[in-house]
Amino acid sequence: MDLGLAGRTVVVTGASSGVGLATARMLLAEGANVAACARDGDRLERVLDGPPGALRTAACDVLDESAVREFVDRTADAFGGVDCVVNNAGRSLMARLHETDDRQWRDELDxxxxxxxxxxRTARPWLRRSDAGAVVNVNAILARQPETRLAATSAARAALLNLSKTLSAELAADGIRVNSVCLGLIDTGQWRRRYEESGCALDYAAWNAELAADRGIPLGRLGTADEVAYPIVALLSPRASYITGSSIDVGGGVARHV
Structure with missing residues (x-):
């Protein structure tokens, strides 16, 4: 199926690994122009390539508004505008309430x-000019289903889900759709690092299955970055033009909320 993304320009943050990298690659395969950024610009250049003229990469700290503005302006200059945004930059803080200090709380919320x-804010004028402006915020099932092991991250994710709903209502008049994709446990570099740091005697596949069982994932495994990238790309598609203010759970059935 043609998703109608060929020639569209999409900004993807946190694109040097995991879900962001998979999303950027899938968009390039659909014929989109991709402006990808990450904190580590050198790594991003090494892992992501695309057709000549269709890809721009840059180091960008998404918490630096002036750097974000420069990145978006350069993208619009290069491609003639911006049609879609994927807010993927993020991490999880594995810490319980009593283990989390005020600075860590502020860092997570920031x-x-x-x-x-x-x-x-920066991309809005460009998204308004597009006939298919769309934003997808990559979030987590933690937003509705908090875990004590991720106290600050759970609360910050809930705030983002609430903000996403507000943005969907606020930007609708500009013809800009805003949706969320909420992740469960995804097999990315973060989990592989935790496995390596654990010193576990099991091989990675067995550790993965044990983790899935411990977390109550009905499908019995962690998801893959590509399995998350697909719903992100589908929500960006003009074919999803009547979907806004929604969230899709991608967690192998781990969500317990209705």
Whole structure:
């Protein structure tokens, strides 16, 4: 199926690994122009390539509004505008309530909220000019289903889900759709690092299955970055033109909320 993304320009943050990298690659395969950024610009250049003229990469701190503005302006100059935005930059803080200090709380809230606000504010004039303006915020099932092991991250994710709903209503008059994709446990570099640091005697596949069982994932495994990238790209598509203010869970059935 043609998703209608050929020639569209999409900004993807946190694109040097995991879901962001998979999303950028899928968009390029659909014929989109991609402006990808990450904190580590050198790594991004190494892992992501695309057709000549269709890809721009840059190092960008999404918490630096002036850097975000420069990145978006350069993207618009290069491609003639911006049609879509994927807010993917993020991380999880594995810490319980009593293990989390005030600075860590502020860092989590800053990253989950202001990384999105900076990019949406900057890109809004360009998205308004597009006939298919769309934003997808990559979030987590934690937003509705908090875990004590991720106290600050759970709260910040809930704030982002709330903000996403507000943005969908606020930007609708400009013809800009805003949706969320909420992740469960996804097999990315973050989980592989935790496995390596654990010193576990199991091989990675067995550790993965044990983790899935411990977390109550009905499908019995962690998801893949490509399995997340597909719904992100589908929500960006003009074919999804009547979907806004929605969220899709991608977690192998781990979500317990209705």
């Amino acid at each position: 990253l989950k909220i202001f990384s999105v606000l900076h990019l949406v």
